[in-house]
Amino acid sequence: MQAMRALLLTTIGLLATQAASGAERVTLPQPFSMAYYESWDEIPVALGSATRLAMTPDHIDVQVLGFVKPDLVYRGGLDLTETGLQAPVPGPVLADAIRALKGRAPAMKVLLAVGGSGYVDGWHRYDPGALARLVTDLGLDGVDLDYEPAKPDCQTAEARKGSTVVCRTDLTWSRLIADTRAVLPRPMMLSIPAWSTGAYGTGAFQTEPPGGPYTGSMLWLSRDREAAAAVDLVTIMAYAAGPSYDPERAFAAYRAIWDGPLALGLIVPPDPTGQPVPGIDAIRDLAARLKDQEQAGVMVYGMLGTPPSGPSAATPSGGMMLRAVCEGFGRDGCDAVLP
Template structure:
């Protein structure tokens, strides 16, 4: 059945249409009588959304999925391409109907995954090939069924209770069972730690008010209470945003002695995961001090050389299989190659291209934590998840949620947004969700908390529920919300 096309262009053939539709958003609309509300947004894959089909057409390929965030009866759809004002529209029907999209259940229940599993794109004969576009889709609505997804959280040491002599009273030691990994934040690159008798803050940068003995006691208690838990240490340059690469106070000032000190500390603490949180940027806003898209579409960044050197140095010092190496990645950092058209375009657009293009560095990373926090208008964390999964196919990729107030952008993640992102990790089969951070809402509260403005407990309990993890009804932190609010 031919469907309507409006906007900026006639396409000459099916391959041209396939290229234009890659990375599009497919809006599932409700009844026109109710103002055609958007029931769900289905994301078309950027990489290979279509494969060779029958009779010169192209068949669906990859995962086309979205979360139903507004329940109702689906009646039509609008497919928006990434660039321009082109819009493709069609109707929806149940099996046996005559719609351009056929759903097994056109009554969409809240929170379920809407997956398009088959379909065919073709271009009909005629003088106007755009009007001859044919797109037949079939899909199903199912509850999200997790497959080993994990939840991890960053512990902000500066908001911890200042009572290291009583480890049973620390927030760190009362983490519920659904947390798979807790990351201690933040050690500085220039570690000076030598022994368990050292003051932790003075020698590592972790703002824990006690000695190595006291921190080890707390971690031992945590492991006794949650034997499955993995403990990681994050290393971050720290200081005000503006520390440049090659600054002697930053990563360029880090030498083998500092790495040996980190190794001594993690071994004393029983830590087996190192998290490189390299966020060195230039204080200058000149374009040649950040990431630049080259005329050939490639990306070059001011940080490339140092970033590659830092990752390789940590992998050499912390080898497999004894240690896992993680990397905290900027939100739009994997927007290069097939994802170079993704929006928004900012100073960190393609930030990790140097890591991904070097096979040794790319394969050195076991875990990617996407800092997919609120950004400029138009940023979609699920696209970032798709991009990083493509750039680092061997790594466990986690999508990040952020507690506290909005950070770099004006948008705050709502609990509905979080549900969409959590479901996306299930639908795409990625590693899971991580939260930054555990204690922000306690240390710098911004009440009142609600579905539109969730705290860290709401986000954590929602992820635990969707991933079907133990103790999902228990709050992450005492003193914040003690239950998950009702969703539509």
């Protein structure tokens, strides 16, 4: 029975992926900005309109709520108890906050992140049905599928005597995307965060530093056409990779394998690996360089973050970084600040 059920779920998932592949990707502004909202840093208030989430500046195009567990338990009624979401407000208040935000900024896409570095286990018990129910009840626009495997088990092109890197997790990505699309077809949005070095290991980027076990772990994007076509947005986690890592070089590597919306991710300083974090002027210049590239954007993790030493032009907060991105894009309304 278990084998038949697994086969049925896989078949349904593949059919859904094919259906999603036939639909058009979600349209984002060009360029676009993206932010991760740290639910645990929310203010414990009684009204959704009084939350920091509801006050997200409307120059942000994609807002991502972090994080729920892959094996979340959600039966309905906006009961967040067993979902892993750490917001210090009840589910109905969170849903009211999302309604207030989308009422003020209707074009903004608001997604729910599942997984992340805090929930690396539990993917073998992934429950896309529970996730879909929660997304629907909260009034969200889709999911950020943040699968961060502890060991991708990649084989380099050189070791394989081939032209590309192949990883054990390639099939897992395919299954997770198919299972998610089975319950959240388009127009629901599906974004995926991508490892810093995930597009390295082949072609002009075969020996790109810094190397490591995640090199090539996202090259499936160039091979698995069905899975890639079901994705709306790829976000590069272009941080925590060490001093030799070049984020813009990584952006070029991902652009070589992915033609859809692509965001270059920044982290609120300090970087845990000693990788330089750009200051306000450098972020503004980076956004200005990306704004003329097709389907390009900038992501900031996280929106509510503040450096331990305090925010400054050299060590900006998440809100300051997002404002600099807005200014680099040449937009209006960049003065909107987080509460």
